[in-house]
Amino acid sequence: MVIVIGNEKGGSGKTTTAMHLVTALLRMGFRVGTLDLDVRQQSFSRYLRNRRRMCQEMDIALPMPKHPQFRPFGNDPFPLVNAIGALSAATDFVVIDCPGSENILVRTAHAHADVVITPINDSFLDLDVIADLNGKGRCDGPGVYAEMVKGQRRKRLESRRLGQDWVIVRNRLSHIGDKNKQNLADKLDQLCGVLEFRVTPGLSERVVFRQMFLAGVTVLDLDEPCFGVADSKSHRAATAEVCHLVRAIHLPEVDQRLALLEHTPGRRAPALRNEAEGIGSPPFRLPPLVTERFASPAAHASQ
Ligand SMILES: Nc1ncnc2c1ncn2[C@@H]1O[C@H](COP(=O)(O)OP(=O)(O)O)[C@@H](O)[C@H]1O
Ligand SMILES: [Mg+2]
Numbered sequence: 001m002v003i004v005i006g007n008e009k010g011g012s013g014k015t016t017t018a019m020h021l022v023t024a025l026l027r028m029g030f031r032v033g034t035l036d037l038d039v040r041q042q043s044f045s046r047y048l049r050n051r052r053r054m055c056q057e058m059d060i061a062l063p064m065p066k067h068p069q070f071r072p073f074g075n076d077p078f079p080l081v082n083a084i085g086a087l088s089a090a091t092d093f094v095v096i097d098c099p100g101s102e103n104i105l106v107r108t109a110h111a112h113a114d115v116v117i118t119p120i121n122d123s124f125l126d127l128d129v130i131a132d133l134n135g136k137g138r139c140d141g142p143g144v145y146a147e148m149v150k151g152q153r154r155k156r157l158e159s160r161r162l163g164q165d166w167v168i169v170r171n172r173l174s175h176i177g178d179k180n181k182q183n184l185a186d187k188l189d190q191l192c193g194v195l196e197f198r199v200t201p202g203l204s205e206r207v208v209f210r211q212m213f214l215a216g217v218t219v220l221d222l223d224e225p226c227f228g229v230a231d232s233k234s235h236r237a238a239t240a241e242v243c244h245l246v247r248a249i250h251l252p253e254v255d256q257r258l259a260l261l262e263h264t265p266g267r268r269a270p271a272l273r274n275e276a277e278g279i280g281s282p283p284f285r286l287p288p289l290v291t292e293r294f295a296s297p298a299a300h301a302s303q
Contacts, residue, residue, distance in 0.1 A: 001088075001092070001093050001094070001114045001115070001251065001252070002084060002088065002093075002094045002096065002109075002112050002113050002114050002115075003021070003093060003094065003095050003096070003113065003114065003115045003116075003117060003249075003251075004096045004098060004109045004110055004112070004113035004115070004116050004117070005017055005018045005021070005095065005096065005097050005098060005116075005117045005118075005119070006098040006106065006109070006110060006116055006117075006118060006145075006149075007098075007100065007118045007119060007120060007129065007145060008100055008101060008102055008129050008144060008145040008148070009100055009120065009121075009126050009129050009145070010099075010100030010101075011100065011121070012100070012118075012119045012120050012121050012126060012171060013119035013121070013169075013171035013172065013202070013203065014097055014098060014100070014119055015038075015043045015044050015047065015097055016119075016171075016203070016209055017117060017119045017169060017171065017202065017203070017245075018034075018044055018095055018097040019044070019047050019048075019218050020203070020218045020219070020220065020242045020245070020246075021095060021117070021245075021246060021249075022034055022065050022095050023063070023218040023220045023221060024220055024242060024243070024246045024258075024261065025092075025093050025095070025246075025251075025254075026063035026064070026065060027063060027220055027261055028254065028257035028258060028260075028261055029257060030091075030092040030093055030257075031066070031090070031091040031092045031093075032065040032066070032091055032092065032093050032094075032095060033065060033066045033067070033068075033087030033088070033090060033091035033093070033094045033095070034048070034065040034066070034067045034087075034094070034095050034096070034097070035067075035068070035070050035080075035083060035084070035087070035094065035095075035096045035097070035109075036067075036070060036096075036097050037070070037080075037096060037097065037098050037099060037105050037106060037109060038097060038098065038099035038100075039070070039071075039072055039099075039105075040099070041099065043097075043213075044097040045067065045069070046213075047213055047216055048064070048065070048067050048216065049216070050213065050214055050215065050216030051064065051215075051216025051217065052064065052216070053216065054215050054216045054217070055216075058226060060224070060226055062216075062217070062221055062224070065091075065095070066087065066090060066091060068083060068086075068087070070083055072105055075104050077104050077105065077107075077108040080105050080108050080109065081108065081112070084096070084109075084112050093251070096109045096113075098110075102144070102145075102148055106148075107148060107151075107152055110148065110149060110152035110153075111152040111155050111156050112156075113152075113164055114162075114164060114165065115164070115165045115166075115167065115249060115251070116149060116164060116165070116166045116167070117167050117169055117249065118130070118145070118149075118166065118167070118168045118169065118197075119169045119170075119171040119202055120168060120169070120170060120171060121171055121172050122170055122171070122172060122173055122174065122180065122181055122184050123180075123184075124180075124183075124184065124187075127143075127184065127187065127188075128143055129143040129144050129145040129146070130142070130143045130145060130146045130168070130191070130195065131143050131146060131187075131191050131195065133187070137187060139190070139191060139194060142195055146195050149166060150195075150196075153166075153196075165198070165250070166196065166197040166198070167197065167198050167199075167200060167248070167249055168188065168192075168197050168198070168199045168200070169199075169200055169201075169202035169245060170184070170185075170188070170199065170200070170201050170202050171202045171203055172203065172204070172205040173201060173202070173203070173204045173205065174204070174205055175204060175205070185199075200245065200248035200249075201244070201245075201248075202241075202245050203238075203241055203242070203245065204237075204238075204241060206234075206238055208234075208238055209238075218242070219235065219238040219239055219242055220239065220242060220261070222235060223235075223239075239262070240262065243258055243261060243262045246258060
């Protein structure tokens with residue numbers, strides 16, 4: 001199954017969502033292949049590189065996807081088609097992270113997607129690439145990104161008789177129920193029938209989501225004993241949010257496995273090498289703010 005994380009708007013949370021989805025799938029025991037189509041910034045590849053490096057330095061074994069370095073060849077879509085084919089044959093899920101722009105590779109990936117996941121920031125500016133709204137909020141047609149999704153979907157249906165599920169994920173949700181949040185929810189509800197997508201709440205605005213890149217970890221990894229992160233309300237809430245998002249995508253065989261992950265994320269992971277061997281590993285220090293956030297009850301109140 002091919003899952004594409006896309007949105008032409010940069011900074012909407014594609015890479016963050018991709019990393020969390022991939023980690024969740026790996027921790028549920030699925031085989032996962034990944035591709036980074038942001039060939040310039042390569043944030044997804046670099047996130048995974050940081051994860052691999054941290055594992056080596058700490059002598060631990062966090063679950064890793066199969067991540068071939070994808071090198072495009074001009075405007076030729078076939079290297080991508082081949083890479084998707086090879087990964088699909090070897091894994092249960094292929095997760096593709098797209099750049100915040102449109103090109104032949106992005107279109108090709110969308111045409112191969114069984115599921116398209118589109119994180120958007122909770123702002124009407126971000127909604128503009130999904131729907132062309134007039135001053136009164138009436139939809140005059142699809143936005144540029146929705147137009148592209150629609151085109152690739154049609155192509156996929158006509159050439160291969162395959163459908164596609166499109167899930168819009170509201171990212172960086174505020175913790176308070178402000179008017180903008182409600183207006184956006186109402187507008188997305190109105191648009192989903194017209195533009196044929198589903199909407200699900202994604203990740204809240206949390207400092208922790210901005211702090212884990214250098215360590216290459218996600219909130220689903222922080223329960224590993226080597227990180228020494230104290231259990232906390234905030235940690236559990238962030239974990240629950242990720243699990244809720246993964247469940248809402250409705251992937252096959254996920255529900256039962258997710259129930260296990262939700263309760264004790266780290267413990268259910270493929271065992272850490274040191275833990276399995278009964279050797280105490282030196283505690284890994286996450287960037288200080290992460291630890292503070294999770295450890296300090298005062299900090300939780302502000303989350
Ligand atoms: N839920 C969240 N809470 C706080 N910060 C977030 C959240 N999701 C993403 N971010 C931050 O927003 C920025 C853009 O996220 P990123 O995943 O790189 O987006 P994209 O891949 O769409 O460009 C990054 O600095 C990231 O750490
Ligand atoms: Mg990105």
